[in-house]
Amino acid sequence: MAAVTTWTGREANALRQALRMSVTGFAEHLGAARRTVAKWSSQGDKVHLRADMQAALDTVLTRTTPEVRERFEALASAGTSGALADPAPLSVTATHLHTGAGGTHDIDSDGDVRRRDLLADVTISVITVPSVATLLNAMVAPSPRGTEPVALPFRQFARDVAAAKIDYQACRYEQVLARLATLLPALEPTRANTEGEQLAQFDALAGDLYHVVGSVLLKVGDKGMALVAAERSTRAAAISQDPVAMAASARIMTHALMSNGHMAQARQLAEDAAGTVRRSTRLASTDAVAVYGALLLRGAIAAARYEDRDSARAMLDEAAAAAGRLGYDGNDRWTGFGITNVLLHRVNIALTLGDAGTAITLARQVPLDKIGLAERKASLFVDVARAYTQWGRYEHGLDALRGAYQVAPEEIRCRPAVQRIASDLAVLTGGHVRSAVLDFAQHAGIRV
Template sequence: MAAVTNWTGREANTLRRALRLSVTGFAEHLGAARRTVAKWSSQGEKVQLRADMQAALDTVLARAAPDVLERFEALRRHDTRGALAVATRPPGAVDADTGKDGSGTDSDGDVQRRRFLQGATGTGMAVLPNVTPLLDALVSLPMAREAEPVALPLRQLARGVAAAKAAYQACRYEQVLGGLTILLPTLAPTRSDAEGDQRTRVDAVASDLYHVVGSVLLKVGDRGMALVAAEKSVQAGTASQDPVAMATSARIMTHALMSNGHTRQARSLAEKAAGTLERDTRLMSSDQLAVYGALLLRGAVAAARSDDRDSAQAMIDEATRAAARLGYDGNDRWTGFGATNVLLHQVNVALTLGDAGTAITLARQVPLDKIRLAERKASFFVDVARAYTRWGRYEHALDALRIAYDVAPEELRCRPAVQHIAGDLAALSRGHVRTAVVEFTRRVGILV
């Protein structure tokens, strides 16, 4: 095995994964601060380790058991392939996961992103065929159509948005993308024809529409354009002057900020928006209470991604109280909020903080019969697969992916996160498990 000549955060995190240790466990093993080890995990090769940490990692690697060394080498090879793909990308090309070019800056605008997505099939990112028309509609580019869009009656527009949201929660992404592409061009004429209170109601529906657009773009990995959609949702929510619409738009903005690496801003926004909603409404309706709790859960995930364990736990605790006050697992204002949803987020938060064992323990407590939304159930089993992969239980991880696929095939085919998990399983597993992983990914169309 080749020695590591220069330890960066990426190599250190690879060794942690090979040892099957959580961030906390690895920090204790090295005698380092947990925050330091978490920084290695989040910033990768951007972090150059101090000389004393380099020496400590040399010692740990030298004393590692043969199976640990084998996993370490397999993970290094897998990670290097990903780094090589970035390094050899043509100048100005856009990364499928980050929406940025090789320089780390945003690409030259929305049109360039759209062109990349149009030709992205076969690059490792599964793109549904009608993503490009959706992006055209989002940035108001001309599209080939038989007639100019016309205003819709508000009730019809609201029904269309509700149908798109329902299709999204059922993981029928091709269907929802087609519906959104039709609805987006109608917003401008519908708003132009409306007056007074009718216009503010159109703005509230528009905020929900852009929320769905942002959500589905995050699913397919276009984080940059998802942020564009989130900004439009916030603008429409603010124009509506509806406290719930404004809070709902803050949910998608929190998610988009978090997915683009702005975790501290995301946590702050979620906390502030939840506080504003509570102050302005006193949380007197089920919609208000559900959106409040959902915002706190999104903020808890953002806090975990910033390695802010205390803030994450505080928001989980407050969301738990909100769920108890609501008293049922529902889907008010499309949040899917309730006690079960809080538990699902606890699993994700534990996993984000590097505590795969805790995530599995929590996952075993989830009442599966109470997860009524396909999107939430599939996402839960993807989290379980990720936790088992980190824990070294590769066959269990594959079983979780199979369940997720049975629940929602499109969820697995279009999510970059699933491709990463499947890639790790293919790199780390051996024997009949690896054969089963390869067969499964080929059968269901996951690119690794």
């Protein structure tokens, strides 16, 4: 086995995974701070380790068994940085999801999975390159040559924007793209035909429309154009002068900033926008409370990715208070905000910070039957899959991917994080497990 010339966070995390150690356990093994090891996981090859840590890792690697070295080489050559490599980093490490007798999903406290065939007779579509290209063309040139843009009646425009939101949250992305490609060219002519009080409502709807555009572009990994869409959402909402609309548009801007690596700016934006909507509305409506809480959750994620534990914890607690004030799990102003949503974010943030044990405990408390949005439920299954892969329980990781596929097939096909998990499973497994991984990937349309 060739020695590691220079240890970065990527190689260090590959060794941790090969040893099947938690962040905390690996830190104790090395005599390093847990925060330091978590940073290696989250920042990968952007972090070059100190000389003393390089020497310590050299020693650990030379003392490993051949089996561990084989796993290490596979992980390192695959370029994995572990469970925290993705821009939306989550990985539950000791929880399993199963389908109960009533058909809803629960978390099984003993960690066992009821095996089930999730792939039979499922017909799905995938976000295609031509569909995304059509969306981008509609953003860049809303009025194609030789065509006259057509205005829509205001009520139809409002219904179509709402339908796009519903399709997005249900992970029906091809339908979303088709709607957006029709709605974007209609924006300017429809606004020109709108007047009076409806004009401000239209601008708020335009902010919602570009929010969906940005969200879809983030799904397919077009971070630059997602940032453009987020800026347009922010601009339209500002024109409306609706404080809740402006706060809602700040959510997609925060998400786009995070995806482009601007964690500190994203956290600050979320905090500022939450404060603004609180002061301007006094949180007198359910929409205001939901958007306020959702902004805090987004800011908490940004803070966690920036390794600002105190801010992440404070924003989570404030969001929990808002959820208590709201009193139910709802989807006001398309936020999906509520008590369960806060719990999902607690799991996410614990894992982002490397606290796998805490994340496991929290994940077991999630009442999956109260997650009304397919996207959110699928994301939890994906996080569980990443966690089990990190933990070396590969069959459980595959089962979790199957669970996500059952909930939202299009979500599984389009997310880069899923492709990375499946690729890791294909590299790390052998025998019947690897065959099952490859069969699943082929059926689901995932490249490994």
